[in-house]
Amino acid sequence: MKRIVVGAHYGLKDWIAQRVTAVVMAVFTIVMIAAIAGGATSSAEAWRGFMSHGAIRIATFLFAISLFYHAWIGIRDIWMDYVKPAGLRLALHVLTALALIAYTGWTLQILWRL
Amino acid sequence: MMPTENRTVQFKIYRYDPDRDAKPYMQDISVELDVTDRKLLDAMVRLKVKDDSLSFRRSCREGVCGSDAMNINGKNGLACLTDMSTFPVGKPIVLRPLPGLPVIRDLVVDMTQFFKQYHSIKPYLVNNDPLPEKERLQSPEDREELNGLYECILCACCTTACPSFWWNPDKFVGPAGLLAAYRFIADTRDQATTERLDNLEDPYRLFRCHSIMNCVDVCPKNLNPTKAIGKIKEMMLQRAI
Amino acid sequence: MNYSVRKFDAVIVGAGGAGLRAAIQLSEAGMKTAVLTKVFPTRSHTVAAQGGVAASLGNSEEDHWHWHMYDTVKGSDWLGDQDAIEFMVRNANECVIELEHYGMPFDRLDNGRIYQRPFGGHMSNFGEKPVRRSCAAADRTGHAMLHAMYQRNVKVNTQFFVEWQALDLVRDEAGEVLGVTAMDMETGEIVVFHAKATIFATGGAGRIYYSSTNAFINTGDGVGMAARAGIPLEDMEFWQFHPTGVAGAGVLITEGVRGEGGILRNAQGERFMERYAPNAKDLASRDVVSRAMVTEINEGRGCGPNKDFVLLDVTHLAPETILKRLPGIHEIAIQFAGVDCLKEPIPVVPTCHYQMGGIPTNYLGQVVVPQGDQKSVPVPGFYAAGECACASVHGANRLGTNSLLDLLVFGKSAGETAVKELKTGGRSHKPLPAAAIDKTLARVDRLNNQKDGADVHETRLAMQRTMQKHAGVFRFKDMLAEGVEKILAIDAQVAQTQIKDKSKVFNTARIEALELDNLIEVAKATIVSANARTESRGAHVRDDALDVPETPNGRDDKNWLKHSLWYREGNRLDYKSVQLKPMTVDTIELKKRAY
Numbered sequence: 001m002k003r004i005v006v007g008a009h010y011g012l013k014d015w016i017a018q019r020v021t022a023v024v025m026a027v028f029t030i031v032m033i034a035a036i037a038g039g040a041t042s043s044a045e046a047w048r049g050f051m052s053h054g055a056i057r058i059a060t061f062l063f064a065i066s067l068f069y070h071a072w073i074g075i076r077d078i079w080m081d082y083v084k085p086a087g088l089r090l091a092l093h094v095l096t097a098l099a100l101i102a103y104t105g106w107t108l109q110i111l112w113r114l
Numbered sequence: 115m116m117p118t119e120n121r122t123v124q125f126k127i128y129r130y131d132p133d134r135d136a137k138p139y140m141q142d143i144s145v146e147l148d149v150t151d152r153k154l155l156d157a158m159v160r161l162k163v164k165d166d167s168l169s170f171r172r173s174c175r176e177g178v179c180g181s182d183a184m185n186i187n188g189k190n191g192l193a194c195l196t197d198m199s200t201f202p203v204g205k206p207i208v209l210r211p212l213p214g215l216p217v218i219r220d221l222v223v224d225m226t227q228f229f230k231q232y233h234s235i236k237p238y239l240v241n242n243d244p245l246p247e248k249e250r251l252q253s254p255e256d257r258e259e260l261n262g263l264y265e266c267i268l269c270a271c272c273t274t275a276c277p278s279f280w281w282n283p284d285k286f287v288g289p290a291g292l293l294a295a296y297r298f299i300a301d302t303r304d305q306a307t308t309e310r311l312d313n314l315e316d317p318y319r320l321f322r323c324h325s326i327m328n329c330v331d332v333c334p335k336n337l338n339p340t341k342a343i344g345k346i347k348e349m350m351l352q353r354a355i
Numbered sequence: 356m357n358y359s360v361r362k363f364d365a366v367i368v369g370a371g372g373a374g375l376r377a378a379i380q381l382s383e384a385g386m387k388t389a390v391l392t393k394v395f396p397t398r399s400h401t402v403a404a405q406g407g408v409a410a411s412l413g414n415s416e417e418d419h420w421h422w423h424m425y426d427t428v429k430g431s432d433w434l435g436d437q438d439a440i441e442f443m444v445r446n447a448n449e450c451v452i453e454l455e456h457y458g459m460p461f462d463r464l465d466n467g468r469i470y471q472r473p474f475g476g477h478m479s480n481f482g483e484k485p486v487r488r489s490c491a492a493a494d495r496t497g498h499a500m501l502h503a504m505y506q507r508n509v510k511v512n513t514q515f516f517v518e519w520q521a522l523d524l525v526r527d528e529a530g531e532v533l534g535v536t537a538m539d540m541e542t543g544e545i546v547v548f549h550a551k552a553t554i555f556a557t558g559g560a561g562r563i564y565y566s567s568t569n570a571f572i573n574t575g576d577g578v579g580m581a582a583r584a585g586i587p588l589e590d591m592e593f594w595q596f597h598p599t600g601v602a603g604a605g606v607l608i609t610e611g612v613r614g615e616g617g618i619l620r621n622a623q624g625e626r627f628m629e630r631y632a633p634n635a636k637d638l639a640s641r642d643v644v645s646r647a648m649v650t651e652i653n654e655g656r657g658c659g660p661n662k663d664f665v666l667l668d669v670t671h672l673a674p675e676t677i678l679k680r681l682p683g684i685h686e687i688a689i690q691f692a693g694v695d696c697l698k699e700p701i702p703v704v705p706t707c708h709y710q711m712g713g714i715p716t717n718y719l720g721q722v723v724v725p726q727g728d729q730k731s732v733p734v735p736g737f738y739a740a741g742e743c744a745c746a747s748v749h750g751a752n753r754l755g756t757n758s759l760l761d762l763l764v765f766g767k768s769a770g771e772t773a774v775k776e777l778k779t780g781g782r783s784h785k786p787l788p789a790a791a792i793d794k795t796l797a798r799v800d801r802l803n804n805q806k807d808g809a810d811v812h813e814t815r816l817a818m819q820r821t822m823q824k825h826a827g828v829f830r831f832k833d834m835l836a837e838g839v840e841k842i843l844a845i846d847a848q849v850a851q852t853q854i855k856d857k858s859k860v861f862n863t864a865r866i867e868a869l870e871l872d873n874l875i876e877v878a879k880a881t882i883v884s885a886n887a888r889t890e891s892r893g894a895h896v897r898d899d900a901l902d903v904p905e906t907p908n909g910r911d912d913k914n915w916l917k918h919s920l921w922y923r924e925g926n927r928l929d930y931k932s933v934q935l936k937p938m939t940v941d942t943i944e945l946k947k948r949a950y
Contacts, residue, residue, distance in 0.1 A: 004284045009312070011321040012350045080317065081281050133858040150603060152691070163812045166864035167856035171394070174570040176606045176687065178498055179398040195690060218541055219861040225395070238506040239458025249455040251467030257460065264460045264492075264499060268397055303458065 014073045021066035028063040052114040064107040068100040122146050123157060123198070124206035127168065131219050138217070142206070147198070154207070155182055155193040170221040177334060180269030184221050185210040190271040190332040212274040214283060228270045231287045235295040235313065240306035256302040263297035263342060265335050266290060272329035272339055278322040285318035289329035289339030292320065296342035299349065311350055320346060358536070358545040358792060362784055363389045364777055366534055366550040368521045368577060371399030372497070372759065373741025373766035374556030375504040377720075380770025382511040386777055389548055391519045391537050393572060393866070396505045400558055400570045401762065404497025405683060406474060406611030407489030408454075408759035410447035414468040415487040420444040421940060422479055423488065427757060428943045430476045430640050431750025432893035432910060434590065434918070436934035437942060439746040442718040443757075443764045450763040451490050459503035461492050462680075472614045472680070476640040476754040476950070485638050489756040494609050494683040500759060519546075520866055521576060522798065524553070524584035524737075525791040532722075532737035533785055535580070536795040540866060543859030545799065547792055551782040552736055552773040554720070555581065556766060559710035559742035560877040565816075565823040567707040568600050568607040577743040579873025581714045582880065583794075586724060586734070587920035587929060589745040590712035591877065592885035593894050595753055596828045598644040600706025602664035604691040608684055608703060610755040613637040615680050617669045619648065620700065621656040627665075632950035639950035642752040642894040645705035649828045652704075659702060666700035705828050710877070711753055711894065712884075713745040715920065720744075720769025725920065730931035736782065738773055740765040747918065750933075751893020802868055808853025811868045818845045818871075818878050826882050830897040835886040842875075842882050843926075849875040880921040887928055890915040907947035916945075 035041070040050040050056060075096050083089040122144050130138035145160050155175055162168050171181040175194045182193040187201070187208050201207050215223040241250070273279050273288035287295070295314060298304045314320040320343070329339040365381050367374050370392035381388040392399065411418040423444040428435055455461060455469065462470035471487040479486035492499035508515075518540040525533045525547065534550040560575025561567040582588055598619070599608040613619070619637055621627045631647040632639035639647075648665050657663050669677055674697050677685055688696040715731070717723050720738045723731035741762040748761055776782055825838025849871055856864040891900040891909030900909030920929040935942050 006285050006316050006318050007313075008317055009315050011315055011317040012347070012354055014317070015321050015347060016351065016354075077317070077322075131858050131860060133860045152604070162863075166811070166854055167858065169861050169863050173394055173398050173572045174400065174403050176403065177690065178402050178495075178683075179394070179400075179570065181394060181398050197690075219858070222861050229395075233509055236510075238510040239456075239503075241456075245456055247452075249452055249461070249469050252463050253467055254463045254465060257463045260460045264502070265495060267402075267498070268395070298458075301458065301460070 017069055018073050021070040024062055024066040025070070028059055031059065048114060051111075057111050057114070061107060061111055065104060068104055072096065072100050120146055120148055123201075125161065126206045126208045127220070128210040129168075129220055130217055131167065131169075152197060153194055154186065154196040154198060157198060158193055169219045178267060180267035183212055183269040183271045183334075185212055190275045192269060192271070192334045195334050212270055214274045214280040215270070225270060227283045228273055228288070228290070231273070231291040232268065232294060235287060235291050235298075236306070236310070237294050237298070239298065239301065239304050240309075241303055242305060250303050252302055259300045259302070260297060262337055263293060263300060266293055266297075266337060267335060269334065271332045271334055275328040275332045277326060277328070278324060282318055282322055286322040287314070287319050289323075289343070292323070292346065293337065293339040293342045296346050299346065307349070311346070311353060314346060315350060358547055358796065360547045360549050360787065361389070363387050363548060363550045365389075365552040365554065365773055366391065366548040367554045367556060368535055369399070369556035369558060369741070369743070370396035370505075370515065371556060371558050371741065372401035372501060372504065372762035373744075373769075374399075374554070375501070375508055376763055376766030377554050377556060377738075377740060377770035377773070378508050378513045379504065379511060380767055380774060382508065382513045384774040384778070386774060389514055389516055389550070391516045391521050391535070391548065393518060393520045393540070393576070395517050396508070396515060397502055399501060400573055401497045401501045401759070403568075403570065403607065404500070404759055405494040405607060405609035406614065407472060407491035407496045407756045408451055408500065408763065409474070409477060409488050409754070409756035410451040410490055410760065411444065411488060412448055412451065412469060412471065412490065414464055414471050416479070418479060418486055418488055420447065422481060422486070423447065423477070424937070424940070425481045425943055426477050427748065427754055428750075429482065429948060430752055430754040430757075431748070432752055432948055433912070433916065433945050434593075434747070434750030434892060434933055436747050437937040438934050439718040440748050441937040441940065442768075443746070443748050443760060446764045446768075447760050450760070450767060454500060454503055454763070457503045457507040459492065459499050461490060461499070472611055473638060474614050474755045475610050475638045475644065476635070477756070478635070485635060489611065489614065491611065493679070494611055494681045497759065520869060521557070521580065522869065523791070523795045524580045525549075525787065526584050527785055527788045527791070530585075531735040531785060533787060533791075536792060538799070540861055543862065545795065547787060549784055549787055550736075551784060552738065552777055554769050554773060555714060555737075555739040555743055556741045556762075556769075557743045559713075560874055561707050561710065563818065563822050563874050563878045563881065564594070564707035565819040566600070566605050566704075568597055568605055569707070574870035574874050575710070575743070575877040576870065576873045577739065578713055579876040581722075581739075582876040582923040585922075585924060586714060586722060587922045588712060588877075588880040589715040589918050589920055590747060590750070590884070591710075591880035591921055592826075592888050592919060593711035593749075593751045594707055594826070594881065595641055595709035595711060595894050596645040596705040597708035598641055598648055598705050599667050599701075599703040600708070601687065601691045602659070602702040602704045605706050606687055606691045607706070607708070608667060608687065608701060609681075610641070612667060612669060612681060612684055615669075615676060616672050617667055618671075619644070619703075620666045620668050621651045622658045622662065623656060625656075627651050627656070635950035640752055641755060642896075643950055645828050646896060648705055664702040664704045667703045668700040669696050670698060670700060709753055709758060710742055711745070711747075711749040711751065712880075712919075713743050714739040715918075716740070716744045716746050716765070716769075718746055718765070718768060719772040720765050721772060725929060725931065738769040740769040751895060798869070798872070802852065802854060802865060803857060805851065805853040808851040809848040811852050811854060811864070811871055814845060814848045814852060815867075815871050815874065817848075818842065818875060821845065822878055822882065826885050828896075830885060830895065832897060832899045835882065835897070838882045839886050842878050846875050846879060876923060879923070879926065883926060884919040884921050884928065888915060888919060910948075912945055
């Protein structure tokens with residue numbers, strides 16, 4: 001028997017998160033463009049100095065987790081749309097989530113190693 | 115401008131009769147139109163006189179029953195509201211069944227899935243108060259909230275133009291169903307807002323709408339399902355924060 | 356050919372307003388009910404009703420059901436049965452309020468009550484001046500109503516058989532009705548719906564005329580089925596020509612346009628209705644307005660290059676009013692007349708709109724036929740409501756907004772009566788007579804095997820043109836007699852129709868041929884009854900009935916105050932008296948009709 005199962009009772013949070021993270025990414029992008037235009041990346045030294053500034057470090061980290069969360073929802077939706085077998089889909093979800101968490105750790109490493 | 119003399123129009127029509135054809139094909143056919151044939155449906159009725167096996171649904175021929183929805187030159191619409199003068203001269207008019215639904219025959223599609231989704235939103239007024247002897251009162255302003263919602267004719271132009279529905283027809287409610295859902299949420303007489311929002315809080319049912327807006331583009335009644343869907347999301351947000 | 360049998364407590368044929376209203380009654384009572392419909396319920400033609408539904412709610416000004424009753428009797432030119440009319444108008448408020456409770460989105464007044472507008476022939480204080488009685492949802496009342504009733508049926512779990520074409524009524528030898536035969540359009544399968552109660556709500560047959568406001572599906576299926584099963588058809592000579600169909604296209608423009616202040620003008624720009632109906636003017640009864648329009652056109656005061664239409668003018672109204680109260684009309688004018696009615700008047704002509712006659716019923720919704728010396732004996736197990744039925748509340752001419760009321764009141768009443776008889780009458784599934792089913796199978800077989808037959812489209816067109824020419828707004832003695840001969844000749848063709856498409860799957864050519872079998876019965880009933888009725892009454896007006904004191908407006912009460920009953924068998928006519936005695940009030944006495 002094939003029964004259509006819907007009614008997971010989530011979705012709103014993700015929908016809001018996608019919009020909030022998009023705003024964070026947009027703001028960060030504008031700040032970065034302004035900084036680049038202002039010469040923040042004129043030399044490797046200047047760039048390193050700029051990026052190791054505490055506020056920029058935090059902002060970059062916020063951008064990264066926004067990107068990962070945004071990507072999580074998007075990629076998950078793609079698995080939901082295209083991968084029908086539940087076992088395989090779950091595995092792909094887990095792999096995606098693990099990868100994105102790993103990227104988060106990596107981002108931390110990079111930013112605070114500066 | 116209305117043409118003043120009879121003219122011949124070329125058609126390319128999707129044909130498939132499971133009783134006879136192994137697979138679908140496109141039929142080239144032309145028909146001479148009378149000066150009084152203004153609408154695509156008039157032309158199709160004439161085509162049917164020529165070839166009585168051409169199957170399509172039609173009824174009111176004035177855009178209120180929603181029977182003759184089909185894919186016209188790549189865009190969903192009602193044959194009875196499509197003016198022949200809008201077609202480029204010299205090119206055949208391409209008619210296909212509504213996309214995304216199984217074809218029964220020719221331009222007739224199986225709308226079961228479409229109506230299943232419509233029914234899934236509980237399309238009826240819920241009010242558990244004791245029935246008053248007279249009408250329930252509603253201010254003209256509150257009634258106006260229903261404009262742009264209640265006029266839907268369930269023709270399925272919008273839902274079958276929606277990629278999210280093509281992909282998840284069994285799970286995504288689709289623009290027509292969501293418009294109907296908001297029609298009841300917006301009705302001051304309805305008391306089931308919470309249940310209706312609960313019913314839609316789902317990654318598929320509501321949130322597969324990605325505001326592509328094909329629905330708005332094709333609606334023959336000029337309704338805006340995307341706006342209604344936005345309002346549902348807005349209400350969910352209000353409820354959550 | 357194979358067929359299967361399915362058993363139900365009740366089968367309803369048709370899912371327009373009347374069918375859906377009856378279905379609510381049966382489903383709420385827990386009866387196992389099948390609703391057969393050849394189109395998805397919300398595609399039924401009730402959806403196209405525009406102006407409103409009559410009820411003396413009195414939301415805007417004083418109103419009373421007794422005034423409504425007077426208007427309806429007068430509108431019917433005294434051919435309506437006054438008991439049924441009293442029943443209808445007294446149940447109007449309740450039925451409209453029920454719809455509101457189902458969720459129908461009526462327009463509202465500032466105090467929150469249902470908006471009402473004036474409509475033709477609806478007056479206060481026994482014909483004094485127009486009254487606001489039509490309860491409306493913009494100019495989409497039928498749409499709002501049909502959807503609300505479908506939604507209610509979804510709520511009460513009514514079982515629909517969508518895209519099933521009913522074929523024949525099944526009666527046993529005693530005449531009792533045992534159900535219908537029907538075809539699943541998707542597969543061509545034939546099924547006998549064996550039921551203890553059969554309710555017909557199949558609508559009218561406006562498509563017997565060439566120019567009609569009606570949908571393609573309005574082919575009088577129930578009326579034709581009843582006629583073939585030996586049920587007489589009542590008052591079929593009375594057809595309403597709606598004054599305002601879009602010239603050329605036939606699409607309806609609601610009388611609500613005139614209710615909101617629209618005016619009819621001839622080529623000279625004159626508001627000609629002032630001459631024909633000094634009191635009610637543009638809001639006179641529909642037959643009166645249609646005849647006035649045709650008279651203007653015939654006397655050379657029509658508009659356009661061929662002087663063959665008149666103009667409906669709303670340019671003097673506030674654009675906000677039009678866009679708020681008549682948004683659909685604004686769209687229709689652009690789509691089908693090519694005019695923006697805010698700036699230009701709409702070209703209109705009288706167009707066939709409504710079948711006043713039909714399957715004879717009483718106010719309980721039971722189908723009644725003459726038996727012995729009794730003229731109205733119920734047929735066991737058979738009910739009808741809506742346009743296919745003749746209760747008779749519309750008599751010789753229906754008032755606008757009374758049709759939606761008719762289908763509500765009598766749809767409900769037929770459903771209620773069926774429930775009552777199912778619960779208490781001890782109705783059971785009587786054995787099915789094989790002969791009755793054979794008739795259907797023979798019909799379908801004939802069509803499948805017909806060779807060298809008549810073309811369906813050509814035959815139908817011949818019928819429509821004949822009806823238009825010989826039984827239109829004005830009727831002429833010689834033309835009627837000639838029309839009878841022509842229609843009988845076409846009838847012989849209909850028996851020989853041929854289709855090229857023999858597919859079992861969604862064969863619309865076959866459906867159209869089967870529909871033509873029904874249309875032709877209606878056409879025959881109409882023209883034969885019209886030819887016989889040698890008076891003018893309501894919508895039936897002929898040249899040889901003179902307006903003299905003994906017969907005012909050509910109406911001959913001495914000889915013709917009676918209902919026609921046409922029998923298919925032998926193409927013969929019978930008559931029965933009009934019920935002049937209402938249920939509780941005094942008879943509304945006969946007098947000359949003027950607006």
